[in-house]
Amino acid sequence: MSAIENVNIPSGNEEEADRRPLVLVHRLPRFALPFDMRTTFRLLDPIASAADEPHQDFLSRHAPSIRALITVGPTPVNADLLDLLPSLRLVVGSSAGVDHIDLNECRRRGIAVTNAGSAFSEDVADYAVALLLDVFRRISAADRFVRSGSWPRKPEYPLGFKLGGKRVGIVGLGSIGSEVAKRLVAFGCRIAYNSRNKKPSAPYTYHANVCDLAVNSDVIVVCCALTKETHHIINKDVMTALGKGGVIINVGRGALVDEKELVQYLTRGEIGGAGLDVFEKEPDVPKELFTLDNVVLSPHRAVLTPESFEAVREVMTANLNAFFSDKPLLSPVQYE
Numbered sequence: 001m002s003a004i005e006n007v008n009i010p011s012g013n014e015e016e017a018d019r020r021p022l023v024l025v026h027r028l029p030r031f032a033l034p035f036d037m038r039t040t041f042r043l044l045d046p047i048a049s050a051a052d053e054p055h056q057d058f059l060s061r062h063a064p065s066i067r068a069l070i071t072v073g074p075t076p077v078n079a080d081l082l083d084l085l086p087s088l089r090l091v092v093g094s095s096a097g098v099d100h101i102d103l104n105e106c107r108r109r110g111i112a113v114t115n116a117g118s119a120f121s122e123d124v125a126d127y128a129v130a131l132l133l134d135v136f137r138r139i140s141a142a143d144r145f146v147r148s149g150s151w152p153r154k155p156e157y158p159l160g161f162k163l164g165g166k167r168v169g170i171v172g173l174g175s176i177g178s179e180v181a182k183r184l185v186a187f188g189c190r191i192a193y194n195s196r197n198k199k200p201s202a203p204y205t206y207h208a209n210v211c212d213l214a215v216n217s218d219v220i221v222v223c224c225a226l227t228k229e230t231h232h233i234i235n236k237d238v239m240t241a242l243g244k245g246g247v248i249i250n251v252g253r254g255a256l257v258d259e260k261e262l263v264q265y266l267t268r269g270e271i272g273g274a275g276l277d278v279f280e281k282e283p284d285v286p287k288e289l290f291t292l293d294n295v296v297l298s299p300h301r302a303v304l305t306p307e308s309f310e311a312v313r314e315v316m317t318a319n320l321n322a323f324f325s326d327k328p329l330l331s332p333v334q335y336e
């Protein structure tokens with residue numbers, strides 16, 4: 001992932017001549033914008049530009065001109081930041097999830113928020129299916145078996161399971177969940193789902209209650225947004241309902257699953273396996289999971305492909321262009 005380069009902040013006449021709209025890049029040092037938007041926007045990046053000046057002073061100095069900001073990855077947008085930016089009217093998220101943005105504060109201050117829209121949906125859905133196949137067919141475990149030299153010594157390797165015909169319960173049938181469903185239908189799976197509301201156009205069985213969904217599923221794929229309501233939506237009751245052979249795939253956010261309980265259920269063999277791209281305290285992953293061959297672990301990579309970066313760059317650019325020309329935003333986040 002390449003970082004944007006140090007941003008030259010034009011001043012005086014130079015600034016007047018530069019007609020590109022000014023956009024603040026809000027990021028933690030470890031997250032860089034993985035593409036260049038400087039041909040279209042004048043990017044103000046405090047981290048790249050002002051190594052010696054305290055971040056707050058830098059922001060306060062530029063605050064009157066900042067009407068839009070890009071938040072990179074999960075960099076938090078909270079009341080403290082918004083206090084420093086009284087002219088701000090738009091927050092452009094570079095992710096599908098917006099749990100790092102204080103939506104209530106944004107709404108209260110009349111600040112619009114956009115997210116990645118469906119830019120990542122296909123890649124995340126592919127990854128969810130890949131994790132599921134890996135858990136069912138034990139691909140990563142088989143790879144470890146071969147590399148460790150065990151094959152010649154121990155020709156028997158535990159059987160995996162067939163994916164076709166399995167009952168898959170999707171939690172969150174938004175853009176990502178719908179792509180997961182589409183793919184798994186092609187594998188011959190039977191799809192049901194849970195979401196806040198029944199989707200009249202979705203040809204799948206709806207369960208208003210996640211435990212009911214779990215009782216009727218062999219696999220739960222978690223891909224809803226993380227909110228106060230969905231925090232630990234996959235709890236011990238859901239895991240008990242899913243049962244011994246059940247598999248949990250999480251490509252949403254770590255805190256959608258009660259991770260402590262998940263570890264217990266997996267180590268006691270009370271569910272069948274898990275494929276996890278996200279964790280409650282990233283990058284920390286519970287060590288107990290490292291030795292379990294029925295668990296596939298991934299470092300929050302589901303969205304990351306050069307193709308999805310290009311798609312998100314386009315949607316972010318379109319949102320900013322729309323904002324600066326008073327047109328409707330492309331992927332506004334609906335406030336609750």
Ligand SMILES: O=CC(=O)O
Pocket residue numbers: 094095096097098116120252303
């Ligand atoms: O996790 C990644 C995203 O929300 O886009």
